[in-house]
Structures are given as structure tokens and as C-alpha cells.
Amino acid sequence: MAVEKMSLAKALNESLRKALDTDPKVLIMGEDVGKLGGVFRITDGLQKDFGEDRVIDTPLAESGIVGTAIGLALRGYRPVVEIQFDGFVFPAYDQIVTQLAKMHARALGKIKLPVVVRIPYGGGIGAVEHHSESPEALFAHVAGLKVVSPSNASDAYWMMQQAVQSDDPVIFFEPKRRYWDKGEVDTESIPGALHAAAVARTGTDLTLAAYGPMVKVCLEAAAAAQEEGKSVEVVDLRSMSPIDFDTIQASVEKTRRLVVVHEAPVFYGSGAEIAARITERCFYHLEAPVLRVGGYHAPYPPARLEEEYLPGLDRVLDAVDRSLAY
């Protein structure tokens, strides 16, 4: 056993280090990923140890970063690219959606595109505009992409390993406000498949489904509900595309109530997809409609208002109460 307590950021760093060490075809590309180690220090020390040829500081051009990563993948490399912040990904959106996601299918399977696009996402860090968004639904809607987000250090370590080994492109959303949260990482034991959801807390009265930064909020809500005698189960989805509906279904068949929580706007968000699918799968089990808690259909607000906008403990508990009241 090699269990070590480390921050989510450090777990990503260790995972990338292992990937570079294991496979000479793995490359890291992005803005400031070299000497600086990235603005969040996720690639700290990697260029020093693996050289400028493998940990590559790129020009400040996101489409160029992803576009050249595609070319490198076609040449046999496995690029892991960093988009500095969620709101900066859109210049690369065309390359990701139009090229990266579809190229394998256009070649009728004859070529593979093992590219990981890392995106620190979500709010709660008091940042300026374009630094706090949750655009995961915009990628989950696109066939050919896998979309995942770890909620803790162990998943960060292992899901990054699995993403780098994936022969399909993976959009890897990192919950930036959880970067400094520590957790135990067992570097010798895989906790589960990349797209398997995990039951983070068991309960009997209601299921909270969340991913990334909202898992912690949901666990806190479940603990608070417990004090009021309500037994809440928390499912950490881990993957937004594909979604492990079987695990959610099994939970809902037991609890009969589901609330989906994410930072992204509720409208057309992943909660809508989960609500629709679980309603189909669990229609006769449900005691209440599937409820959603998330961001609003408005631009992400200035930092002084973000705590109002983001789903917090009280908004989650409010939804729990509304569901239980049916």
C-alpha cells in the first residue's frame, strides 16, 4: 500500500508526473505550464524534470494549443493540454467540437485521438469575469468527447491516469476551488472505472447527485440533514459523459427521491438530462419529481455576488425539504 495524504492539486501533479514517466509519448502543453508550473501550479516542477520538449509552454492561443495537439496525436503522441481557465476555452471550442471529437469517426475508426484537455472550472474563489464558469454541458452534448470531473484527491490522481490512457479525447474539468482540499490517495489501487459513479455517502430517504466541486457541498448537506433525522445518499457522478445512470437508478430505486446539484446553469444543464433519464427509468419508484439546484440563466455574477448565485448548503437543503414534502 502506498497511501499518502495530499491536496487535489498535488494529486494531479503526481498523476501527470507518473504519466510522463511511464509513457514517453505523453506531452504537456499549455500557457505557463513550464517554469511557472501553471497558474494553479498543477504542472509544478514537471518541465524541470522532463524538459521543454515534453512540458511545452505554448503561445497564448487556445485554438492553436488544441489544434496542434490534434496534429501531435495523429503523429502518435498523447498530449495533455491545459486551458488556463474555463472561460478561456472558447477559442478552442471549434477545434474541440469540429475536429477533435469527430476525427476518429470521420476516419471510420482508423485513427485515434488520445488528447486530454484539462480545464480548471467553477467558481467560489473570488475571481474576475471568465474565471468561474462551468461549461461542461457544452462539451457533454458533443458525441466523441468524454467529459469527467473528480471531486477529491484520489479520483483526481486516478481519473487523470485513466484519461491519459483513453484512446478517445477527454475533457477533464478540475474543480479549482477544491484544488487545496486534501485527501488520501492510494497510488497502487484503482478506485473504479473512469465513468463509474460512486456512492459517496449512503442514505435511505433521498439521493443527491453531484460532481466536482458540488460533491463536498452535498456531503455537508447530507450531514446537516442527518441531524434533522433525514437520511440522504450522495452519488458522486465523476463523469458527465457518459453518465453512469445505473448507479443513480439503483440509488433512486432505494430512496425514491432525487435532487441533482451542479454549479452550471440549470437550464439545459446535466441535471436536465439526468432528470429526464431517471424519470424514464424510475417512473414508478419516484415519490417526487426530480429537482435541480444550480446556477441561474444569467451571466456568472461579479465575485461579491457569487455566493448568492452558487448552490450552497442552504439551497441544497431547501431542495431536499421540497422533495421530501411531496
Add this chain to the structure above:
Amino acid sequence: MTVESTAAARKPRRSSKRTSAAKTPAKTPEGSTPELVQLLTPEGERVEHPDYSIDLSAEELRALYRDMVLTRRFDAEATALQRQGELGLWASLLGQEAAQIGSGRALRDDDYVFPTYREHGVAWCRGVDPTNLLGMFRGVNHGGWDPNTNNFHLYTIVIGSQTLHATGYAMGVAKDGADSAVIAYFGDGASSQGDVAEAFTFSAVYNAPVVFFCQNNQWAISEPTEKQTRVPLYQRAQGFGFPGVRVDGNDVLACLAVTRSALERARRGEGPTLVEAFTYRMGAHTTSDDPTKYRADEERASWEAKDPILRLRTYLEREGAADEAFFTALDEESETLGKRVREAVRAMPDPDRMAIFDHAYADGNPLVDEERAEFAAYQASFAEEGK
């Protein structure tokens, strides 16, 4: 003309050459004409250029001529097949044969090509079966060939995107320590895309072994080059820190010489080059386009006089480098190719409906599996009703 059976072995005469341009690229303030590298004039006369020379045997000249004629014949057949309803769309390369064959024949087998959707002549040079190119225009696939078989990537429809793929691929070539080169094709319209500017930046910064081959065919559907740029396109390279050169895109010899030189430069580790092949789209943008709405007949007529195939034929005949038997045999070969393409397209089956779900993911995907099963069950319900 005189039929000479020994013509094939004879080198072209050098006596008729003259120098066509100054060594230093002229500065081109607005309104002046920039230098154009030319080795064969529209009249079929060989001229010399101080920076680019070429010395081809009669056999090599005939091979280039054959490539251009067969490519044009294939292209004409595809246009006809669209008119007959066998293809949904076709993007003709008519008029651009020299640019494509000249650059395509400059490549080594281990070089890699990133084309647009109009590079039928380059595909021909790479050995891609012409019928492979027609699947996407018939609507049976989105390309489907293995890019690594002929080092010829899939056609890219969104303009300019592939210049970044080429740059990344070239960065990989350099990392591997290989001495091959990469060529990215794009057009005057694509030159306005941000991706092309980013490809120039990345390739320059990383000194990537890539040649950017811009076929300036004067028209981006209905928009003339003046709507894309205020400077000759080749001059843009200077701002990125690598050389740019404009070549007569209807002169197969010049396109071959200039591309060869740019590829050699890439192989030597000296980085990217922008080649602007100054040519003309003789046909419509695609079979869905109507150029009579936006350009004058006289313009087309003026470019007809610069036809890439005619000028080489004139030269071959004048030099006695090809005889009547060669042209006759080539005509027959063209018709055979047209027939083969026609029959292959007509015999091209529609894909199985379940192919919708194939290859969405390389690793497999539970959502795709679920929807495939739903779709199969839905289709099966009709089969049961029919019983």
C-alpha cells in the same frame, strides 16, 4: 508536329530560356505587381529564375502532364456524376492542376499532407484511389480512408483548421528527429481564419518542418481576394518570421521547384515556408455555386489563356518531348479512368443504417450502446409487422 520516338530521352533545350524576374523580391506598395516565380510562361516558353531552377527529363515532363490531364479528367467525371445525381456535391479543382500536381510531386513518400476538400490532384500524387475521395461527396461517409496509408489526411471542410493539425504533426516529426516534412493546403479565403494565423505563430515559434501551401484561386465562393487581404498573401509570412514566396500556380514546373525548395528547407531544420500559388478557380466553388452572379466572363477568359495543361502541352510539343502516340494513349487512359470512376460511384453501396453508431468512440460508450440497441429494436419492430 514531328513524331520523334527518341524524344523521350532528350532533355529540353535550354536555348529559349530567359530570366524572368529580379533576385530580390520587389517591395509591393499597393497597386504594384509582386514578383511571381515562373519557369514556364503561359505561352509554353521555358524561362529561368535566379532562385529556383529545375531540370526535368522528357519522361518527367510527360509524367507531370499525365498527372494533370488525368486529374482534370477525374474532376470532370465527378462534376458529371453530381449532375447525374450520383454525388450530392462536388468541389472542382479545374484550373488548379499545376498547383496541386507541382506541389504534390515535390513530396517524398514519408512526407505528410493535410488537405482541404479540393486537393484531388494532391491525392492523386499520393496514390490515394480517386474513388476514395467520392464517398463523402456521395454521402456514404465523411472521408473514411486511413490517413496513414498514403500519408494523406482526411479532407477538412472547415477552412483553415488543418493548418494547425499540420503544424502539430510537424512538431511531432521534429520531436522524433525524422527528416520528413509536412505540407498544409489552404486557400485565400482560409488565410483570414485565426487558425491559420495561429498555425503560422506556432510553426515559427517551434521551427516546425511544415510548408504552408496557399492556393490563391482568387475567389472564396463569391468573395474576391481583396475582401481577405490588403497585402499579397505571401508577404504575411514575413511578419511571422519565415519566408513567403509567390509562385505562378498555373506553372507546374515552378510549383514543383518552389515546393521542393520549401520542403528541403523544412528538412534542414530551417522551419516553415509560406508558398502562395497564384492560380484561378475556373469553375464554381462547388456544384451548388453559381459564379455568374458575382464574376465577369472576361476574367475567366483571361485565365483560360494561362491554362496549366495547355502551356505544358505547348512546351512538350515544341521541345519534341512528347509525340502524338503519347497524347493519344493518354486520351484513352483518361477515358478508362473516367469509366472506372463512374462505375465505382454507381456501385458504391449505401452504408448499413447501424453504421450511424460505429466509431463515435474508440473505447466504446454505454450511451451509444443504449441508443444503438433502441434504434435496432425500433427497426426490428417493422420487420415483425411485415411478417
